[in-house]
Amino acid sequence: MAIRKLAWRWRAACAMIVFIAAWAIYSMARPADEVVLTIGEPYEQVRRQSRSTLPPAEPNTTWGGFVIRPARLRFSDPRYSFVTPAAKFLTVSYDEHGNVGSVTLSPQVETLPLDDTMAILTDLQNQLRRGGWRLIRATENPAMTDTPAMRAEIRSRADPITYWLADDKYQIILDVRRFIHENRPNDERYLITLQLSGPPWIEDYPGG
Template structure:
């Protein structure tokens, strides 16, 4: 085989492998999009096995005698199952549930989205969650220093400058959470930044 022909074959083999890889990745993403989103239904402080029994998503067991965390095995949303202070998030690609050395749930961290979002879409997620919290008895902590997110020019400008602060919410003296929108450059939105919503949640602490 002459050198030019060898290079041609090598080049086209590489393209074929790359194309096949793209097809596999695309098929996986398509399958994920077509698979119904599962639910992780939990209450902070409850035994891990209670969450497992209540949820439709698979999530692994606890490690005995240590603090750790697990992630759902399928794309899942969270339903906070407290009968008074409950709420529901959108599906979360990043989603971890922590447990303590007694096997009880002690915290949650998640980003309630499946990809980086434009500013308004990220803000809409937060506004919806804030409305759910208000309706289910959550109250804003330190509202003067850390006000709730709002759909106003002031908030839009802060988000565009990556200068939006987190806000903190309490459900009586049972639970507390923090939510924040952060931003970063993203090639999917060349004219805009990508935005990421993050929630951290756990037991109430003074």
């Protein structure tokens, strides 16, 4: 009896190991989730063309869908396209007609060290420039470049923010914040937020 019980436990343990190994292989081989959209297109069309966990739209209401598994955003406008890293927080809002009005995301799956944060900020802003987006209000809100002065500003919890326009079609607000854990005051962690919408309601200042 004891031998049969040990054999059963051994088979169960082997089955669990095989399952874990198979799941790990599947997870590595499985393409990353991706939300593909432009502002103004039908939300349900976004769900069909994306590989994501966005839920169905609520009919006849203004609302938004959240991903429950990290997904990158691929903004698919023919001219102003860009791609973000995977985001644990990503929401797509839509109007009463079911059309996409805005996207808000933090392009990361956890709060990040400053080096990783600066790498993401630099890449996103470079993509925007290459795609024809224009930085506005640059005198008071310059681009977030990887310099000692900008790093010091971010570390000081000044919460720098930048504003970008794509002609009269879209706008982006990009900002970064520092988080300090009460039990780990020296542990620097940062969160980026990107808000995409259109058409623009933010105006440039005279002289930039």
